[in-house]
Each structure stands twice: as C-alpha cells, then as structure tokens.
Amino acid sequence: MARVFNFGAGPAVLPEDVLARARDEMLDCDSTGMSVMEMSHRGKKFVAIAEKAEADLRTLMAIPENYKVLFLQGGASAQFAMIPMNLKALGDGSADYLNTGHWSEKAVAEAKRFMKVNVVADTKSSKYTVLPAAHELTFNPNAAYAHYTPNETIAGVEFGYVPDTGAVPLVADMSSTILSRPVDVSKFGIIYAGAQKNIGPAGLTIAIVRDDLIGHAGKDVPVMFDYKIHSDNGSMYNTPPTYAWYIAGLVFERLLAHGGISAMAKINERKAAKLYAAIDQSQGFYRNPVAVNARSWMNVPFILKDEALDKPFLAESEKAGLSALAGHRSVGGMRASIYNAMPEAGVDALIAFMHDFAQRHG
Numbered sequence: 001m002a003r004v005f006n007f008g009a010g011p012a013v014l015p016e017d018v019l020a021r022a023r024d025e026m027l028d029c030d031s032t033g034m035s036v037m038e039m040s041h042r043g044k045k046f047v048a049i050a051e052k053a054e055a056d057l058r059t060l061m062a063i064p065e066n067y068k069v070l071f072l073q074g075g076a077s078a079q080f081a082m083i084p085m086n087l088k089a090l091g092d093g094s095a096d097y098l099n100t101g102h103w104s105e106k107a108v109a110e111a112k113r114f115m116k117v118n119v120v121a122d123t124k125s126s127k128y129t130v131l132p133a134a135h136e137l138t139f140n141p142n143a144a145y146a147h148y149t150p151n152e153t154i155a156g157v158e159f160g161y162v163p164d165t166g167a168v169p170l171v172a173d174m175s176s177t178i179l180s181r182p183v184d185v186s187k188f189g190i191i192y193a194g195a196q197k198n199i200g201p202a203g204l205t206i207a208i209v210r211d212d213l214i215g216h217a218g219k220d221v222p223v224m225f226d227y228k229i230h231s232d233n234g235s236m237y238n239t240p241p242t243y244a245w246y247i248a249g250l251v252f253e254r255l256l257a258h259g260g261i262s263a264m265a266k267i268n269e270r271k272a273a274k275l276y277a278a279i280d281q282s283q284g285f286y287r288n289p290v291a292v293n294a295r296s297w298m299n300v301p302f303i304l305k306d307e308a309l310d311k312p313f314l315a316e317s318e319k320a321g322l323s324a325l326a327g328h329r330s331v332g333g334m335r336a337s338i339y340n341a342m343p344e345a346g347v348d349a350l351i352a353f354m355h356d357f358a359q360r361h362g
Contacts, residue, residue, distance in 0.1 A: 029045070041242050060260055071245050086221070095147060097119050097148070144168075150173070151177035174192065251341075272297040
C-alpha cells in the first residue's frame, strides 16, 4: 500500500528516510545483532546513541552550556505539573500564565493545584482565535516564572514574538513548534516539548532547563518529578523510552544533514503561506477562523462554507491519499498539521484537492 500524506496533529508524520533507516536497523543496529529496543539503556551502544542525539540537538538549537537537556516521559502534560513542582519555591511563589488555547488552559489548571496562578492574558472568549499584543502583557516581576504556549495545536494560533518577562524565567511549551524555526534558547528558563509532532514518536518528552532552575523541588516532590534527579542521572534514573530516543536522534541527524533549522524554517514558511493563500483565495468556500497576525505555520484549521460538506470532504480526501484532516472535536471543520516532516508535495496535493473539491461543490 502506498504511503499517504498524513496531516494528523500528533502522533504525526515522520520523515520517510528516517523510517526506512529504522526499518533497516530493526533487527540489527550497527552490527550489534539486536534491535535498539532490546539494548540495555546503560550499555555502551545505547549510551553512544543517546549522547549523539543530545549533541545533535544542542547543535541544531544552539543550546548554551548552562542548560541541561533532559529526555523524559509523561508527555507535555506531565510537564504541566513538573514545572510548578520544581519552580514554586522561587520568587514570591506565584506564576504568570498566558491562556491562549486548549493546551495552555490545561497547563493553567494543573499549575493551580500547586501554587497561585495569575492569568496575564486570556483569549478564550474569542474561541482562541486571537493573541494578545506584546504591549498588552504585564508580568509580575517577582513571579517564580511565566508560562506560555508559542503554538496552540488545536486552534491554530501562534505567537510571532517572544514575551519579555525581564528577569523572570520564561517557560514555553514548544510541543508543536520546536525545531520548525530558529529560537534563541537563552531567552527561556525552560523549553519543553512532547516528541510526537516535530521530534519523533510518542513516548518521549524533551525538557531544556537552565541550570539555575534545577534543584528547587521540595521534599514532597516525587523523585520522578524532580528535574535534579533526571539531570544528575543523565535522564537515566529509570529506563528511558529508548526507541523513541533513538528515532529522535535519527531525526536530529537528518535535520543537520539538510541544512539545519534555518533551512527548515524557509520550507515551513513557504508551505504555510501557500496553504493560507489557497484558503483566502477560495472566494469564501474555505475560511480560516484565526486572526491573520496569529496564524500558525504548523497547524492550519479551515472551515468549509457548508458544514454538510464536511463528511464528503473527509471521505474524498482520504481516497485521494490525504489522511487525518478532520478538525479537533472541540473546533470542528478541518485541520492540516504541516510539521517539519510533511513534504511540500503533500501541501501541494492538499491544495490541488481543495481546489478541485471547491470546483465540484461550489
């Protein structure tokens, strides 16, 4: 069966050449006579795989030396709890949050279980279709940290700037935008991301944590939720998700071989621009509900002019090899997630299908 163009929001498409290499190494990785899934996480071979993956990620993102890179489990949802658990002892014990979508809303709710939360901006009344301007944000200079989600997967909104929080550590959930364009890591206290969009398979979570933010967890914090435990043990306090770590390493290696994040950014910007142009030029047949200055490069929701056409659109697109275009149940309509591994040919195929469908049903 031919591979489809997978527009799913996560777990998402992976580079085909990475999958092919993993297939070829499935039974015998580097003449070891075993699969990576069978290797001891403390054995020399896997330790080498892990160290190379971290080194490549540090190169890709130009991560400064005073940051630890942790390969964890639990998804971004576990980080919603780990962050307040590890940082609530700082500052005045409160945290500032920007609520701009489904995932930041969940992060706010989880943080409130551990500490006082100040919601600096809340765009829920717009159905999360707009973002606050930088000058509209006022942060508490004594807060333990400030948290935001640069890209919201469900609503398809994305910040075009990094909030200025002064000396307060800025924490970012980059699950759906990491590695899609360059980012100045030094502007952040913590960057975290679930792997299943731009990094690799589900099951791995990466946290990039500035050194001075490690070691503040209280005695009541479980060891598995303490950044210091993971940092001191090289992310191997327990058995890590070894195969997901290995696949992530292959993705990092591939990105470096293809020009790094700067090259990827040019492709991603081009893919998003042509898809939005197709929507905007459809004479109302398709509509993107997000404010133009808040549109995401990674997740592009769109609504058809008649909801009755949703089922035919999805059925016909599946037959055309365009998979997982249904919008999130809380939003409806369609959503095309066009992460790093979505080839430009996939976006072109979607645009051609959209034009043909509109011609036939307009």
